[in-house]
Amino acid sequence: MKINIILLVVFSLFFVSCSKKDVVTETVLNERKLDLQVLEAYKEGMSALEGGDVLYAAKKFNEAEILFPQSEWAPKSALMAAYSYYTQDYYYDAIYELERFIRLYSFHKDISYAYYLMAISYYEQIVDEKKDTGSILQAKKYFNIVIQEFPGTAYELDAQFKLELIDDILASKEMYVGRYYFQKNKWIPAINRFKSVIDDYDTTIYVEEALHRLVEIYYILGLTEEAKKYAQVLGYNYQSSEWYEKSYSVFDKKYEKKMKKKVKKEKVKNNFLIKKFKSLFEWDE
Numbered sequence: 001m002k003i004n005i006i007l008l009v010v011f012s013l014f015f016v017s018c019s020k021k022d023v024v025t026e027t028v029l030n031e032r033k034l035d036l037q038v039l040e041a042y043k044e045g046m047s048a049l050e051g052g053d054v055l056y057a058a059k060k061f062n063e064a065e066i067l068f069p070q071s072e073w074a075p076k077s078a079l080m081a082a083y084s085y086y087t088q089d090y091y092y093d094a095i096y097e098l099e100r101f102i103r104l105y106s107f108h109k110d111i112s113y114a115y116y117l118m119a120i121s122y123y124e125q126i127v128d129e130k131k132d133t134g135s136i137l138q139a140k141k142y143f144n145i146v147i148q149e150f151p152g153t154a155y156e157l158d159a160q161f162k163l164e165l166i167d168d169i170l171a172s173k174e175m176y177v178g179r180y181y182f183q184k185n186k187w188i189p190a191i192n193r194f195k196s197v198i199d200d201y202d203t204t205i206y207v208e209e210a211l212h213r214l215v216e217i218y219y220i221l222g223l224t225e226e227a228k229k230y231a232q233v234l235g236y237n238y239q240s241s242e243w244y245e246k247s248y249s250v251f252d253k254k255y256e257k258k259m260k261k262k263v264k265k266e267k268v269k270n271n272f273l274i275k276k277f278k279s280l281f282e283w284d285e
Contacts, residue, residue, distance in 0.1 A: 038064045038073045045077070049084050058084040058093070075105040079114060091121045112150035116159065119143045123162055126169065133173065140166050164203065171201035178213065187217050208234065212243040219250050227251075 045060035061081035065074045082097035098118045105111065119142035125135040143166070146159040178193030190213070197210040211234040218227035231247045238244055 038068045038071050038077070041067060042073055042077055042080075045080060045084070049080070049087070054084045054088045054090070057081075058097075075101065075108045075110070078105065079110055082114070082117060086117060086121055089124070091125055094121050112146065112153045112155060115142055115145050115150070116153075116155035119146060119159065119162070123166070133170070136166055136169060140170075167201045168204050168206075171197050171204040171206040174201070175206050175209065178210070182213060182217070187221060191217055208238045208241045208243040211238075212247045215247040215250055 041060050041064035045057045045064060048054075048057035048060060058081045061077040061084060064077035065081070068074060078097065078101045082094045082101060085091075085094035085097060095118060098114050098121070101108075101114050102111065102118075105114075108114075119139050122135045122139035122142065126139065127135075140163060143159040143163045146153070146155050147163070150156065174193045174197045178190050178197070181187075181190035181193065194210040194213045194217075197204070197206050198214075201207070211230050214230045215227045215234065218224070218230065227250065231244075231250070234241070234244050234247050
């Protein structure tokens with residue numbers, strides 16, 4: 001009786017062991033089959049990309065990722081889908097894929113490239129910085145991430161170069177608005193814009209002019225000491241600049257008379273426009 005029980009247990013263990021082996025074998029075979037399907041879809045995507053059909057390429061790369069998310073080909077496929085969209089300026093689609101890649105594969109070895117491609121996708125959408133700064137600020141954000149989080153990578157140098165260009169663009173926008181306020185004799189908003197250039201974009205070519213404009217404004221407002229302070233900063237850092245020469249001339253008596261005439265003329269002009277505007281609503285008796 002005991003022998004029968006022992007034999008039964010042995011046979012049970014044998015069948016369980018065989019069953020487990022079969023399951024493992026089947027799992028391995030399924031994974032290999034999926035790997036082959038993923039590889040096939042990835043190859044089709046690469047072929048379509050080389051042929052210029054980026055939409056089909058992106059579709060095949062997405063398919064490769066979905067087929068076997070645990071495969072080493074999944075993150076590669078996700079990144080290639082984003083790159084496919086980027087090559088033909090489908091920036092919104094590229095950014096969507098890159099955001100997904102960063103969220104799902106944050107520890108992947110190519111994560112630095114994903115951030116760089118994200119920055120480039122925003123950077124290449126910059127059209128008119130005077131109307132829309134959304135793309136500029138996003139590009140700046142991601143270039144900064146590349147520099148701070150991935151120093152020493154192949155993308156760091158280009159990110160630094162493009163950040164300098166972005167700062168030039170943003171500084172030029174501040175100067176554009178500042179000059180507008182200056183021409184309208186709106187001194188406080190003009191001061192804020194020119195100070196922003198000096199504080200936030202101190203490596204750009206616009207700092208010299210911004211310093212000079214502050215010299216002019218403070219002199220016009222009668223704040224001579226404040227005007228002299230900015231003139232000294234300009235002279236110390238940019239002595240050979242044409243803007244320093246212009247700032248130096250501000251303290252000339254001829255300049256003072258010229259600016260007083262300008263302000264007076266502007267007031268007369270504004271009074272004339274107000275009177276003209278009022279006359280439109282007057283009834284003839």
